Amino acid sequence: MDLDVFVTAHHAEWDRLDQLLGRGRRLTGAEVDELVALYQRTATHLSLLQSTTPDPALIARLTQLVSRARSTVTGTRQASWHDAARFLTAGFPAxxxxxxxxxxxxxxLSIALAAVIGWWIASHPEVQASIGASADLREMTRPGGQYETYYSSHPAASFAAQVWTNNAKAAAICLVLGAFLCVPVLWILFINMLNLGVGIGLMTSAGRLDTFLGLLLPHGLLELTAVFVAAGTGLRLGWTLIDPGPRTRRAAMAQEGRAALGMAIGLALVLFVSGLIEGFVTPSGLxxxxxxxxxxxxxAAFLLxxxxxxxxxxxxxxxxDVERADRSAELPTAA
Known part of the structure; x- marks a missing residue:
C-alpha cells in the first residue's frame, strides 16, 4: 500500500471527524450520522494501517481519533449503586x-506443606535449635508467651486495621505478581506456609498445639482462604500468559486482569472481616x-x-469481568 496516496485520499475525512468531535454536543442530527459514519471508516483505516504500515505517528493520531469518537458515540457511563450490587452479588463470587x-x-497443597514443616520441626530438636536459642523458644511458646500475647498486645481496633492492611497488601501482591509466570506467587505461598509451619512445630514441641490452633482458627480459616484465593487467581493469571486458550493472548490477559483487579477489591472486604475477628474475637475472653x-x-458463610x-x-x-460497556474494544470496530 502506498502510504502517501492513502493519506491523501482519506485525510479530509479524518480532519472532518476531528472537527465534529471538537464541537461536542452542538451537533445536528445529520452531523451525528456523519460522525458515526466517519468513526466507522476511520476505525477501518486504523485497522488496515496497523496491519500493513509501520508508521507510529500516523497510527497514534488515528488511535486517539478513534478513541475520542468511540467515547462520543457510545457515551460514558457513571458508576452507580447498581454496579456495586452487581459486583457483590455476581461479579466477585463468580x-x-x-x-x-x-x-x-x-x-x-499449602496446608499439607505447612503440616509437613510443622512435623519436621517438632520431631527434630536440632531444627528447633537452628531457629532460635532454647530460652527464646520457651519464651515464645510458654503460657502467656509471645504466641498468645501477640493478639492482645495492641488495642483491638488498631490491631484489626493493621492486620487488614497487611493481609490486603499480601493478597494484592499475589494477584499482581501472578502475571510474572506464577513464580513469585509460589514463593509468597511458601513463605506464608513456612511461617505457619514454624508456629505449628514449635507449639507442638511445647505440647501446646491446641492453644495455637485455638488462637489461629477463629480468624485464620477466612484469612488463609482469602490468601489462597488470591494466590490461585494469580497463578491462573500467570498461566493465561503461557496458555491463553482460544482467545488471543492480549484479550485473555485483559479479561483475566480485569477479573483479578475486581478480586483484589472483593478480597479486601473478606480480609476486613477476618481482621475484625482477629482484632476482637481471637484475643477475647470467649x-x-x-x-x-x-x-x-x-x-462457611464465605464458601456458601x-x-x-x-x-x-x-x-x-x-x-x-466488568460490564461489557466498560471494556475496551479489542480491535477497532468497522462497519
Whole structure:
C-alpha cells in the first residue's frame, strides 16, 4: 500500500471527524450520522494501517481519533449503586468460583506443606535449635508467651486495621505478581506456609498445639482462604500468559486482569472481616470453642456465598469481568 496516496485520499475525512468531535454536543442530527459514519471508516483505516504500515505517528493520531469518537458515540457511563450490587452479588463470587480449580489445590497443597514443616520441626530438636536459642523458644511458646500475647498486645481496633492492611497488601501482591509466570506467587505461598509451619512445630514441641490452633482458627480459616484465593487467581493469571486458550493472548490477559483487579477489591472486604475477628474475637475472653465456632461460621458463610451465588452467576454467563460497556474494544470496530 502506498502510504502517501492513502493519506491523501482519506485525510479530509479524518480532519472532518476531528472537527465534529471538537464541537461536542452542538451537533445536528445529520452531523451525528456523519460522525458515526466517519468513526466507522476511520476505525477501518486504523485497522488496515496497523496491519500493513509501520508508521507510529500516523497510527497514534488515528488511535486517539478513534478513541475520542468511540467515547462520543457510545457515551460514558457513571458508576452507580447498581454496579456495586452487581459486583457483590455476581461479579466477585463468580470470579472466585471460576478460579476454584486453582485456589482449592493451592490451599490443599499449602496446608499439607505447612503440616509437613510443622512435623519436621517438632520431631527434630536440632531444627528447633537452628531457629532460635532454647530460652527464646520457651519464651515464645510458654503460657502467656509471645504466641498468645501477640493478639492482645495492641488495642483491638488498631490491631484489626493493621492486620487488614497487611493481609490486603499480601493478597494484592499475589494477584499482581501472578502475571510474572506464577513464580513469585509460589514463593509468597511458601513463605506464608513456612511461617505457619514454624508456629505449628514449635507449639507442638511445647505440647501446646491446641492453644495455637485455638488462637489461629477463629480468624485464620477466612484469612488463609482469602490468601489462597488470591494466590490461585494469580497463578491462573500467570498461566493465561503461557496458555491463553482460544482467545488471543492480549484479550485473555485483559479479561483475566480485569477479573483479578475486581478480586483484589472483593478480597479486601473478606480480609476486613477476618481482621475484625482477629482484632476482637481471637484475643477475647470467649471460650475457645466459641471463638472457633465464630471462625467456622465466617468461613462457611464465605464458601456458601461463593458456591451458591457465584455458581449461579457463572451458570448465567457471568465471567467476573466488568460490564461489557466498560471494556475496551479489542480491535477497532468497522462497519
Amino acid at each position: 470470579a472466585v468460583y471460576r478460579s476454584r480449580r486453582w485456589w482449592i489445590p493451592s490451599a490443599l 471460650p475457645t470453642w466459641a471463638r472457633i465456632t465464630i471462625g467456622i461460621a465466617a468461613e 456465598y461463593v458456591y451458591i451465588w457465584g455458581g449461579r452467576a457463572v451458570r448465567a454467563g457471568e465471567q467476573g
